[in-house]
Amino acid sequence: MRKIDIFDTTLRDGEQSPGINLNTAEKIEIAKQLERLGVTIIEAGFPASSPGDFDAVNKIAGTVKNSIVTGLARCVKNDIDRAWEALKVAEQPHVHVFLATSPIHMEYKLKKTPDQVVEQAVEAVKYAKKFFPLVEWSAEDGFRSDREFLVRIIEKVIEAGATTINVPDTVGYATPQEYGDLFRYLKENVRGAEKVKFSAHCHDDLGMAVANSLAAIENGADQIECTINGIGERAGNASLEEIAVALHIRKDFYQAETGINLKEIKRTSQLVSRLTGFLVPPNKAVVGKNAFAHESGIHQDGVLKNKQTYEIISPELVGEGEVPLVLGKHSGRAAFRDRAQKLGFELSDEKLNKAFEEFKKLADRKKEITEEDLITLLTEQSVSIENIPKFELNSVQVSYGTDNIPTATASVTTPEGETKALAATGAGSVEAIFNTLEQLVDSKVNVLDFQVTSVSKGRDALADAVVKIRYNDVTTTGRDSSQDVLEATAKAFVDAINRYLFHEKFVKKHIAQI
Structure with a gap:
């Protein structure tokens, strides 16, 4: 070979x-x-x-x-x-x-x-x-x-x-x-x-x-x-x-x-x-979610009798096999740390504790914690921005009705530790959220792209939001997840603002070093 x-x-x-x-x-x-x-x-x-x-x-x-x-x-x-x-x-x-x-x-x-x-x-x-x-x-x-x-x-x-x-x-x-x-x-x-x-x-x-x-x-x-x-x-x-x-x-x-x-x-x-933030098409070879799916009755009958009738690649070959779900709301930190390490995440104690707290919150609300949910929670912590003061979203609420003007209110802690209450309206719930959180900065924030996708299956699936913004001639992309799509959207917008702050600090530091 x-x-x-x-x-x-x-x-x-x-x-x-x-x-x-x-x-x-x-x-x-x-x-x-x-x-x-x-x-x-x-x-x-x-x-x-x-x-x-x-x-x-x-x-x-x-x-x-x-x-x-x-x-x-x-x-x-x-x-x-x-x-x-x-x-x-x-x-x-x-x-x-x-x-x-x-x-x-x-x-x-x-x-x-x-x-x-x-x-x-x-x-x-x-x-x-x-x-x-x-x-x-x-x-x-x-x-x-x-x-x-x-x-x-x-x-x-x-x-x-x-x-x-x-x-x-x-x-x-x-x-x-x-x-x-x-x-x-x-x-x-x-x-x-x-x-x-x-x-x-x-x-x-x-x-x-x-x-x-x-x-x-x-x-x-x-x-x-x-x-x-x-x-x-x-x-x-x-x-x-x-x-x-x-x-x-x-x-x-x-x-x-x-x-x-x-x-x-x-x-x-x-x-x-x-x-x-680039989604994998369902029909993508090898890694698409439909790569090993069979809907045709003829295909299903063949696969049930012998998988090789219609599958030349086994799901297990590329790591698609089922992973036993051993984590739930009664699981402790030791089991959570062990699973994180087996999934290939190397997190500091602080980040692991934050991920564990989010896991516990999710486990209380969700019937089944899937492998995709765990990877999402752990990834969020592994790439989170550290060592800079940043905005923290405390809460968000949206008032919406077909005959009413959508209104969003939010509570945010500023980088200086001050708590701000914000509110604004919009043509829809998402725009109301963007208009509300835009008040965190002193000029217009242009939203270049916005996507929300389901992390796993079912009514209680996590929503993964991606918001790409342009502010002060700097383009950043924020990401976050939640069971509620509007909360995920708000958190992703705040993350994009925080990434702008990180960019500004890094560039100034680099120029100072030069």
Whole structure:
């Protein structure tokens, strides 16, 4: 069996999806889960792009030990310097540098000749090798590049010290046969190809990212770059879970394996979905809620007689199996801590106690505490904002009737410890809540997006609310949950305001340090 390295770029390319804005705590939580999942390389961000990205990459590099941590950099010395500052604490420092190589990108974006592009790529790799033992070089828009030029520039960067060569289909234009042919051509024609790993990075604009990635493996690719749930720019990236499971189920055909801990797939998918606010479509392969559902009578009859009649993937394979519910309103802290640890959460005593208090409140109101409920409560605490004064929602009440004007009242404790009573009206209950809580700050808050989803099943299911706002030219996303959708909405709005406060404090601190 060939070993295929999995390069996860959820925290870099995935976070570039419009509408996703993860803070450092959330990125660290995802990175730790990716480590449990068993990915070879975690691309933690683009250190030179912002203070927040630098901080997240640096903290992840110092936290993760069993996966290689990398950061993205343009073929520019300053980017490489920032990447080194962020990643020098890593177990195996790795940098990912890129430069466009297609005619359209070189002419219109870079405004450089092919010779100038080769020179810049070589100089960047040589410079990166002064610091990093592992240097990946990417030919941005590689698929639409001239093949002979690709051979030329790849040979040069290998000579300069690159250890991995990535040939992306940056705009999702390739077909599987064409993309596979490109990898075979490069492996056969590049001098020194045997000294490096060849990597595939596919986008899903035409819905072929996974198929193209698998075609690359068939034709000699050693590494696949992908994201959890396929999130990413435009239509997204190749889905890690689909590639890993496809190689496992069809190992008879591909003769390749990834080393991914498949039982962690469902949990990883849920965590990324919750923290990004991007819902997983019900019909999504491997991790969608309908992936193992059967409604047709013919299908149900077959599955009851033998699951393999209609299931080529068992739910248990990806961690979808039933987990015994041993926690209830009479459970103690010891049992709760044990379950939290088994679910992969490492919480401080303070955060664990807060999660336990919320669990007890929920257990008094809800008949059945599901695995999804526990993950939601624990995730909220694991990524909660710490060490800054913040607003706390004490209570919210909404008066609504078809013939009345919806009115919301709320009690909030301010960062200074003062209790405020607020009230406002709106065209509907949600707008009334937003108008009420907007009074916590001194100018208009624009609500860019608002979503409420059910965490589990039944009438008493938890509601998970996501509110994306823009205030003072800063965009933040708040999340929270409750059995009541309006309470969850109010808590999520307050969380978004608190994240703005966190952003302001972090930026000012960073500027002061500079």
